[in-house]
Amino acid sequence: MLSRLCQSVQRVAFRRFSTSAVASEEPNFLEMVNINYDRACQHLDIDPAVLELIKRCDSSLTMTIPLRRDDGAVEYFTAYRAQHSRHRTPTKGGTRYAPDVDLVEVTALAFLMTLKCACVNLPFGGGKGGIKLDPKTLSLGELERLTRRYAIELAKKGFLNPATDVPGPDLGTGEKEMAWMMEAYRFYNYDNIYATATTTGKPVSFGGISGRTESTGLGLYYCLREFLNDAYYTTPVGLKTGIKDKSLIVQGFGNVGYWAANFLERDGAKLLGVIERDGAVFNESGISVDEVKKYLIKKGTLKGFPKAQFYEDVQDVFKKPCDVLIPAAVERSITGKNAVNFNCKIVAEGGNGPTTPRGEDVLASKGILVLPDLLMNAGGVTVSYFEYVKNLGFIRPGMLTRKLESTTNKWIIDKVMQGDTKPSKGTISKILDGPSEQDLVYSGLEDVMCEAVAETKKTSQEKGISLRLAAYTNSIKRIYDSMKLTL
Incomplete structure (x- = not known):
């Protein structure tokens, strides 16, 4: 019933899309987000003028940043930052270093961040930034100088501040870039005691939080687990409930793809294939997640991996049969053109915007369940929120309660030990030690993601719409509720 319902909804949406100006070709990323947004708006009783206001980007910035290279030459780089919505502040979103970064992409990603934060009920608006470059072409010193200058220019223009706009990492950036940006801001704003909260995704020693990497x-794992444990969603696609023995193909084996596969493998899932830019590997008998990751780190390519067949054309592996396909790389990797060849049962979107509207229509017509990025990709910003709160509070999570909990747990253990049922020494030790920061992060993330999944399921079933439209609908309604007093 679910499969037929989703297909019916998607066929109607496909007919609307086919008559649009972009029907002859796949839309760009911003057009994709707008199409999904407009589809969701049809299921909301909100003034169209307000819906248009929510859709518009509040402000964006384009800059030229000079960099003196190690050889003395000066090179100029184009940099961006967009604050899509300030219905809640600060705005929150990653910083992307890539050759194809442009204002359209940054604006689309900022819009997606607005919706994503609302989907999991975080008190952030959406933002995004980036620099148009290949970070591999710069030395470490050049990268640091460029990043610090970028941070200073953002701060001068009101696009970097713990109260207004808080960047995090994204493609091409990581812990060191976030630490450099935070330090650059703190150097020129030494009287701001909250300066450490200027960025998230920092090393733990610089105010970061355990579990961010x-x-x-992990957030994708929690969400996928909730769907796989629900027969309402597994039965229509021909799967039994549970993660055990489910087969996976992962596109993009960076932090998102690797860790999702890692946690799923621990629960009994089997990795069959990995897709990267320069090729893909597949073995129907299974591949060790850690083995392929170590090989990729050491060689920089999947080519030559001894325990799977290598494919130059990555589309060959997209076509392979599996239970769950996890696109965790660049946007628009699943289109109307290649989706017709997919043989998976579920697409769990680990990256931002991996499936075009036409691609999703094709998947739905084949009875493939699509779990949307708005929900599945929200684990990173959720833990960034925990880091942000930690920085504002100047205290480690659990610091005030850990000793009290340990004392209380010792009393409980003593009482249990006096009875017949005695826990193991390992269990006793874990209880007495109390939760670590990572334990608290994992627990908080699980709670946030599971609640968001439940809300998305409820809206999807009540309105008879796809999970993507349900996630968008919930987000728009939450944003609207936050804006009511200012309209």
Whole structure:
């Protein structure tokens, strides 16, 4: 019933899309987000003028940043930052270093961040930034100088501040870039005691939080687990409930793809294939997640991996049969053109915007369940929120309660030990030690993601719409509720 309902809804949406100006070709990323947004708006009783206001980007910035290279030459780089919505502040979103970064992409990603934060009920608006470059072409010193200058220019223009706009990492950036940006801001704003909260995704020693690295992949794992444990969603696609023995193909084996596969493998899932830019590997008998990751780090390519067949054309592996396909790389990798060849049962979107509207229509017509990025990709920003709160509070999570909990747990253990049922020494030790920061992060992330999944399921079933439209609908309604007093 679910499969027929989704297909019916998607066929109607496909007919609307086919008559649009972009029907002859796949839309760009911003057009994709707008199409999904407009589809969701049809299921909301909100003034169209307000819906248009929510859709518009509040402000964006384009800059030229000079960099003196190690050889003395000066090179100029184009940099961007967009604050899509300030219905809640600060705005929150990653910083992308890539050759194809442009204002359209940054604006689309900022819009997606607005919706994503609302989907999991975080008190952030959406933002995004980036610099048009290949970070591999710069030395470490050049990268640091460029990043610090970028941060200073953002701060001068009101696009970097713990109260207004808080960047995090994205493609091409990581912990060191976030630490450099935070330090650059703090150097020129030494009287701002909250300066450490200027960025998230920092090293733990610079105010970061345990569990941030794996957070997006772990968030996807929690969400996928909730769907796989629900027969309402597994039965229509021909799967039994549970993660055990489910086969996976992962596109993009960075933090998101690797950690999602890692946690799923621990629960009994089997990785069959990995897709990267320069090729893909597949073995129907299974591949060790850690083995392929170590090989990829060491060689920089999947070519030559001894325990799977290598394919130059990555589309060959997209076509392979599996239970769950996880696109965790660049946007628009699943289109109307290649989706017709997919043989998976579920697409769990680990990256931002991996499936075009036409691609999703094709998947739905084949009875493939699509779990949307708005929900599945929200683990990273959720743990970034935990880091942000930690920085504002100047205290480690659990610091005030850990000793009290340990004392209380010791009393409980003593009482249990006096009875017949005695826990193991390992269990006793874990209880007495109390939760670590990572334990608290994992627990908080699980709670946020599971609640968002439940809300998305409820809206999807009540309105008879796809999970993507349900996630968008919930987000728009939450944003509208936050804006009511200012309209």
